[in-house]
Amino acid sequence: MLVNVPQDSDFSIHNLPYGIFSDSVNTSKRVGVAIGDQVVDMSLLAKSGLFSEIQGFGGQAVECFGKDCLNEFMGCDRRVWVAVRKELTDFLQNENNRVRKALKNGGSEVLVPQSNVTMHLPAKIGDYTDFYASKEHATNVGVMFRGKENALNPNWTMLPVGYHGRASSVVVSGTPIKRPCGQRVVSKGGPPVYGQCMKQDFELEAAFFYGGKENKLGEAISMENARDHIFGMVLMNDWSARDIQAYEYVPLGPFLGKNFGTTVSPWVVTLDALEPFLTQLPEQDPKPMQYLADGAFGGRGETYDINLMVGLKSKSASSYTTVSRSNLKYMYWSIKQQLVHHTINGCNMRPGDLCGTGTISGPNDNSLGSMLELSWNGTRNVDIGNGETRIFLEDYDSVRLSGYCQGDGYRVGFGECVGQIIPATPMF
Template sequence: MASMMKSFVDVTPGSQFPIQNLPYGVFRPSAGASPRPGVAIGESVLDLSVLADAGLFKGPLLAKSNCFSQTSLNAFMALGRPAWKEARTTLQKLLSADEPTLRDNDTLRSKAIIPMSQAKMEMPAVIGDYTDFFSSKEHAVNTGTLFRGSRELALPPNWVHVPIGYHGRASSVVLSGTDITRPRGQTSPPEGQNGPEFKPSALLDFELEMAVFVGPGNQLGTTVSVDDAAQHIFGFVIMNDWSARDIQKWEYIPLGPFLGKSFGTTISPWIVTMEALEPFICDAPEQDPPALPYLTEKKRFTYDIPLQVALKPEGASKASVICNSNFKYLYWTVCQQLAHHTVNGCNLNPGDLLASGTISGPDDGSMGSMLEQSMGGRKDIMLEHGGSRKFLKDGDEVVMTAVCQGNGFNVGFGACTGKILPVKM
């Protein structure tokens, strides 16, 4: 049984990266070294290029592939689920406690297994396109109520029929740990003035999201069915979709988010595969009214992924948890999102990023943005270690985490972090 598997690599109890996980990333083993694919195991990174050079990927789909000699995971993503399963089977065998191939080869083992503290993480893929959805009903109701003044009028009439989304800016998607500079832009005219202001955003916010990387894509003019969509999803990351609410409010009508979003979007470095998440499959929320046929899944499912957001003010010794939510709350599933994305013939490519939209739950403690928590700035968000916030201040660090608890093991995503720097004038 997978829950009983053990690795010869030291994995401490409670680790996010046991042999049951094996998330993929791209890293440099030392300064000046080229980026290469790896997997996380305990507090180490397994260098897949070393294993490939040693001829340890012997399966028919990977033996002749050079995907692990690349500087990104795009080529591996493009191979599809049979190749991903072949790789996972090989890696779990090589890392298992009773397999001598890597365990007993001191030279190979020391070259292939790098302390995580020594590795420098890089973007896992070249992201050609990035789409952000709006798939949490709770978030849509909360924000709609703020904007329209009534819960009865909160949801647009199309929301329960269509997975709403917009095309984001791929160039400003950054890796966890990258600082985010407070943006400037136009905001709504102050009371008594006719024209807008141009100033630093005063309503800077985070959005708790998850995102999936696309594996095999589809040709322009073709579609991916909702029941085949899972075969096109490589894996999941945590995402922080930073948002300047005052800039967003002024610009989003009639065409939607633009400069209020494109100044920075942060993702966690490790991509957790759907195979690793299988123990956490659960029922997705019931949809009422029923989805149109092209969005109706034969087997409707999602994942039980607990999510947490903590905020650490500059100079503080501890971070304060301000949100506990869960991926399972999303009304539209990732398979519905991907199928809808292609239903008009739009082509997806390996490495494309599809984000969930803000993930909020049914109670106050599960709201995935400060906009919701502060009721649009009308209420203080109390920090458990002192102080309060309505929106983010310079020097604030936001830390997002996700850890699934299995039977005797955890499957984690690492951290998705970013610190707010003052505006550059």
């Protein structure tokens, strides 16, 4: 093995996630793959000829992996993704690999320590859609604002509800998020006032990048073909201004309460890496319409067993305190169902388009995926360690999302998705 990988590393040989990086020696943004505490420079491997024999891709590999985004590689056929993964795995594991033997330093020259790199947004995101696919989260929010009897709207169990977000404000982990300003209601039934958000929140989400050939406008993607159009997944924090959102969301839904910032983790974990962790969806009642029906697991449909955590840290704290532990497997609507429904009306998707799952909450109080739920809309304090509590986020609070699948002696992880709230700048 070219790189020694500890058992608790997110980036085992079973993972090999893709990202865009640069370093102090080479400031050009280019494609990398994480392995242990190293980054494989895919542009150097391509120049060394590792991918030259892949039919339909070898001729474009050097240009593709030298780009500052993953869009071109995301747009390749899934057969290419599988072939590249196979070649890379052999290079890392096999001392007799033809390219590894030809390199002067036995392959180590294509490695860059992660401690020396800067990570960038993995794709140029043309469009961004966020779903509302967790039944626990949707029920909790419904109970708060509509009462237990009307918690879920009638259409919620019939289709994956979603809204179109703002692609331009999607940022990579580590980017500060400025507290937004807008209109909010201070007292129930009173008039709105302008000012900074007072109910700043995070949302624990996962997201997937669309891949493969673009479906033509007017053509839908079927459930049978959906997997071939999902390149991979990231962690996502869809920051929310709850008071701004509460005033504006009727009649058209999220707008300024959502579009001021969305943070994603830098490493894209492929579905091939997640394949061993497939598990069945929660029971869907009523049964989905035929176009949303997934035959996996005896007709229950498939999702992934991904452990998810949220850590919160104040400006004065030295470490994060875990405030939530959830799992993607709790989600009611799968990512395949989300994609299929997204295109059932003929909406065309393009490589690099981003789709979020919505907040992923579990069945217990310690598995809630937002401060709105953890504090039950500000009625109970959340212990964040260091002798401090919160009901919503304060300035200079940092939020860290993390997640991994646990294998037998190895992990397939996502790294971290981190953001810090910085003070608002009122416009007037």
